Amino acid sequence: MTSLWMQQPRSVAGTPFEPDAHHDVVIVGAGLTGLCTAVLLAVDGFDVCVLEAGDIAAGASGNNTGKVSLLQGSTLSTMRAHHPASLVRAYVEANRAGQQWLLAFADAAGIDRTTHTAYSYAQTVDGADTVDAEHAAAREAGLDVRIAGAAETADLPFPLTRAVALDDQTALDPAAVTTALAAAFVAAGGVLHTGVRVTGLSVVPHPTLRTTAGPMAAENIVLATGTPIVDRGLTFAKVSGSRSYCVSFQTPTPVPEGLFLSVDGPTRSLRPVHDGGSRLIVGGNGHPVGRADSERQRVEELIVWTQEHFAGAEPTHRWSAQDYTSHNLVPFVGVLPRSLSRVRFATGYAKWGLTNAPWAALRLAAEIRGQAREELPQWMAQIGTRLTMPGDLARGAVENAKVAGAAAGGWFGAERRAVPVPQPAEGQGVVAQQGGRPVGVSTVDGRTRAVSAVCPHMGGVLKWNDAECSWDCPLHASRFAADGTRLEGPASRDLHALPRRTGSR
Known part of the structure; x- marks a missing residue:
């Protein structure tokens, strides 16, 4: 599956890898987090290198809906139910700062964007209370939200019973912004290596990265990899990974101009795209990685729903992305434990990377520059103080119980069938x-392969993803190609x- 944004190659000329090179800062990951950080530091005169295993924006940065919004479904009310108002306010201010920085960069780089009203809406009367709670939490946090009037939602072709609205939010092409960031980074003197995967790191006697092309040293390392690729701090047990889906459609009639996200399930996210025609993106149907009966069916359900409500809509692209949510709902950003303050990371954006990543x-x-705490904006200091509340512990306990259940169930399920097995059908x-x-046997593009079906991270038994033809781990969201x-x-x-x-007959 290829996203609407990634249908054209997105590349920026890098430089040949030099084993044993040393840089002030090495950033792992050429997505929004890595490249925003790289641009900030390179402009300040740091010697910065970015390492990327694949291509620019190949992960969530090039596979989202492109909404740059401070109204984020039911995020604020869910956070407020377990945390003080000051922390929710800091989260909003952080996202506002990220939004302003990214949009200023996009404007300077000539990236097209459009302005819309964002709506968090209920599909049924049962979701109306959540809309009201989000309205209250957003107002308390300083957002100028309002309950949408009946006139502005009356003619929508899909179910909506109540909505909270925030004007002047933005939609854009996220892969175009990420590619522009990469170009700006290289223009500022940064070093970019794509196709180089980091396989490990050490911090003693000095920070060193192990890669598929050789070692590299740095004074500071930033892991901008969705979730850390090392287990220091056990972050993998403090976040949950999920996949969600998007489909773009050509429609014979104009589509609604707002940015819509339902607060009740099944999740429906909608936004228009202005590219010379009438195009609509519909997303949703998210689930924990490796824990869906059929990922392909999730995509088909989005298509059926859209065609029911938008007559004549024809799908043009379908794609998915992986995101991580922290158990206490606040992103992890800062120093990686047990790294002597030399390694930093960021994760837990809960599908809102376009404002959280910046x-x-x-x-x-700011941390790498060594800025004093009193020099930082208040939100930056506030959001860096993590509070562990009873609700956070409960969510963590529930998620880790599900992980344990998935671990046991995977091994039990594998024992029920022995190899050799009949050759799987194409895509299965x-x-x-x-x-x-456990052994995984699949057929993709006419080729049948057998691989170990045990995740090398924590030993989970992998599950076949029939939408993306991948092996997915239901424990901590690692994924592998066929x-x-x-x-x-x-x-x-x-x-x-x-x-x-070994695997098929």
Whole structure:
């Protein structure tokens, strides 16, 4: 699946990798977080290198809806239910700072964007209370929100019973912004290496990265990889990974001009795209990674729903993205534990990376510059003080219980079928066992492969993703291609490939 934004190649000329090179700062990941941080530091005169295993914007940065909004579904009311108003206000101010920085950059780079009213809406009367709670939390946090009047929502073709609205929010092409950031970074003297995967790091006697192309040293390291690719601090157990889906449509009639996100399920996210025609993006149907009966069915449900409410809508592109949510709902941004303050990271944006990533970069850059606490804006100091509340502990306990259940269920399920198995149909994969070890067998593009179906991170049994033809881990959201190549998540190694005769007949 390829997103509307990534249908054209997105590349910026980098430089050849030099083993044993040393830089002031090495940033792992050429998405929004990594490149915003890189631009900030390179402009300040730091010697900065960005390492990217794939292509620019290949992850969530090039596979989202492109909404740059401070109204984020039911985020604020959910956060406020467990945290003081001051922390929610700091979160809003952080996102406002991130939004302002990104939009200023986009304008300077000539990136087209459009302005819309954002709506968090209820699809049924049962969701109306959530809308009211979001309105109250947003007002308390300093957002100029309002309850949408009946006149502005009366003619919408999809179900909406009540909505909170925030004017003057933005939609844009996220991959175009990310590519422009990469170009600005290189123009500022930054060093960019794509196709180089980081496999590990050490901080003693000095910070060093191990990569597929050789080692690299730095004074400071930033892990901008969605979730940290090392286990220091056990961040993988403090966030949950989810996948959600998007489909773009050509429609014969104009589409609603707002940025819509439902607060009740199943989630529906809508935004218009102005590209010379009438185009609509519909997203939603998210789920924990590796814990869906059929990812393909999730995509098909979005198409069916859209065609029911927008007559004549024809799908043109379909895609998905992976996001992480922290158990206490506030993003993790700062120093990685047990790294001697030399390694920093950011994760837990809960699908709002276009505003969270820039403020995370502002904070990471401030720390690397060594700015004193009194020099920082109040939101930056406030949001950096994490409060662990009873609700946070409860969410963490529930999620980790689900992880334990997925771990046990995966091994039990694998034991029920032994290899060899019938050759899977095109686009399909099955898990069986050989000698007590799970084996994954799949057929993609006419080629049948067998790989170890045990995640090298924490030993979870992988599940076949029938929408993206990948092996996904239901424990901590690592993902692998059909041939075993690592795609994303906390795992740092590929899956072991096995002879085809081991898996199918």
